[in-house]
Amino acid sequence: MFIARVTGSVVSSTKVSSMTGxxxxxxxxxxxxEKKRKSLVTTGRTFIAVDxxxxxxxxxxxxxxxxxxxxxxxxxxxxxxxxxxxxxxQVHIDKASVYARKDEK
Amino acid sequence: MFIARVTGSVVSSTKVSSMTGxxxxxxxxxxxxEKKRKSLVTTGRTFIAVDxxxxxxxxxxxxxxxxxxxxxxxxxxxxxxxxxxxxxxQVHIDKASVYARKDEK
Amino acid sequence: MFIARVTGSVVSSTKVSSMTGxxxxxxxxxxxxEKKRKSLVTTGRTFIAVDxxxxxxxxxxxxxxxxxxxxxxxxxxxxxxxxxxxxxxQVHIDKASVYARKDEK
Amino acid sequence: MFIARVTGSVVSSTKVSSMTGxxxxxxxxxxxxEKKRKSLVTTGRTFIAVDxxxxxxxxxxxxxxxxxxxxxxxxxxxxxxxxxxxxxxQVHIDKASVYARKDEK
Amino acid sequence: MFIARVTGSVVSSTKVSSMTGxxxxxxxxxxxxEKKRKSLVTTGRTFIAVDxxxxxxxxxxxxxxxxxxxxxxxxxxxxxxxxxxxxxxQVHIDKASVYARKDEK
Numbered sequence: 001m002f003i004a005r006v007t008g009s010v011v012s013s014t015k016v017s018s019m020t021g022x023x024x025x026x027x028x029x030x031x032x033x034e035k036k037r038k039s040l041v042t043t044g045r046t047f048i049a050v051d052x053x054x055x056x057x058x059x060x061x062x063x064x065x066x067x068x069x070x071x072x073x074x075x076x077x078x079x080x081x082x083x084x085x086x087x088x089x090q091v092h093i094d095k096a097s098v099y100a101r102k103d104e105k
Numbered sequence: 106m107f108i109a110r111v112t113g114s115v116v117s118s119t120k121v122s123s124m125t126g127x128x129x130x131x132x133x134x135x136x137x138x139e140k141k142r143k144s145l146v147t148t149g150r151t152f153i154a155v156d157x158x159x160x161x162x163x164x165x166x167x168x169x170x171x172x173x174x175x176x177x178x179x180x181x182x183x184x185x186x187x188x189x190x191x192x193x194x195q196v197h198i199d200k201a202s203v204y205a206r207k208d209e210k
Numbered sequence: 211m212f213i214a215r216v217t218g219s220v221v222s223s224t225k226v227s228s229m230t231g232x233x234x235x236x237x238x239x240x241x242x243x244e245k246k247r248k249s250l251v252t253t254g255r256t257f258i259a260v261d262x263x264x265x266x267x268x269x270x271x272x273x274x275x276x277x278x279x280x281x282x283x284x285x286x287x288x289x290x291x292x293x294x295x296x297x298x299x300q301v302h303i304d305k306a307s308v309y310a311r312k313d314e315k
Numbered sequence: 316m317f318i319a320r321v322t323g324s325v326v327s328s329t330k331v332s333s334m335t336g337x338x339x340x341x342x343x344x345x346x347x348x349e350k351k352r353k354s355l356v357t358t359g360r361t362f363i364a365v366d367x368x369x370x371x372x373x374x375x376x377x378x379x380x381x382x383x384x385x386x387x388x389x390x391x392x393x394x395x396x397x398x399x400x401x402x403x404x405q406v407h408i409d410k411a412s413v414y415a416r417k418d419e420k
Numbered sequence: 421m422f423i424a425r426v427t428g429s430v431v432s433s434t435k436v437s438s439m440t441g442x443x444x445x446x447x448x449x450x451x452x453x454e455k456k457r458k459s460l461v462t463t464g465r466t467f468i469a470v471d472x473x474x475x476x477x478x479x480x481x482x483x484x485x486x487x488x489x490x491x492x493x494x495x496x497x498x499x500x501x502x503x504x505x506x507x508x509x510q511v512h513i514d515k516a517s518v519y520a521r522k523d524e525k
Binding site: 028 | 158173
């Protein structure tokens, strides 16, 4: 999995029928900033992931890729390859906090 | 999934028999432009995806990769790893529109 | 899938037994040249794909990756992750031809 | 699989229900340093992997990606794409040790 | 699949129980050298693959990735994503030999 920030959403009216009603979020994968190792920074990539947890913009989330995106009751028959499986509360690296959800509110 | 622009098509007459009759589109994955974050830009990559939705050139589409490309009635037995699952109407990032289909017409 | 040019072949005598008799081709993924967008150029990568269609050197082919490489009668039990599913006749991008098989003959 | 160093952990309280109780570790993939080929160095990437082996920070581990992350009794129904399948004791490359766990203690 | 050179091995005593007894080799993916196109060169990446064929250091091998690594009798229940499926004897590109196993002995 990777950590990503939710930054937007996609609207599609013409789509494969099984996709009707599923929320499509824009997520940007993040990685540890390499020099100081104190914060998360964007990788510059843009993915679209299905959300069933009510994630909102600016939430940091855990995204699963590939066939495992179909391993939940809501997604098991969907033609999807990325899904939000958790909203991140805290990330600790090198025994220090590099992200805490409360800090952002 | 990723957002891509449909830019062309592929013709192949000698192919695996199950692929007969399936439309093969050239799609170029797009990502958010990193500096201003106001538009989508090409990643410079070129993929081929199966289309069952009637997507046309210059349409922005959602592309699923991997085994999930086989999770629709039309594609379930096909040897494919990329499929168009939706035609994109709108993309919002940072609460602003970075793509709207009507703008292009 | 991606478009690739067949540039060679691999011989392996010590191999997993199910692989006996299968042709292994060297394929180099191609992408659209970014500046003029009029031709296909190599990505510089080198993959090995199973061929069941009789593709020859310099043929441009469609390659499927991942578990879908097993979705044909000849390959369904093979430990492979890449297969040639079509020989490309023509590629059109931006309404112009960027590759036509006859041009090369 | 790839070798990674465990550098942290992730806390997520709002998550897909099947993920409850599973440890999520931050892992950074390592590769051989290219010039001298005597040590392992970070690739600068950041992944999240499930741990069932009790791996701790600074442990070097083997990480499996994709659907195979579900091929253990503890993970077979989970929506995950990365799992720690071993804690690394030693890595030998070019007949020399490039990592030994005891060195680090 | 990709061509790789076997450059080392990994020892792991604490591991998922099904992995007991399986050989873990360090493999470095190779690609065609781009300028002269006469030899194979390393990509600089480092992967770990299961070996059931007795591959030794400096052997060039074919590596399969993903779920297909489980498509052999010895590996079908293993949590692995990379396996050596052949030891390479010869690679021909542009009708010339770019690798022959006997040359190296």
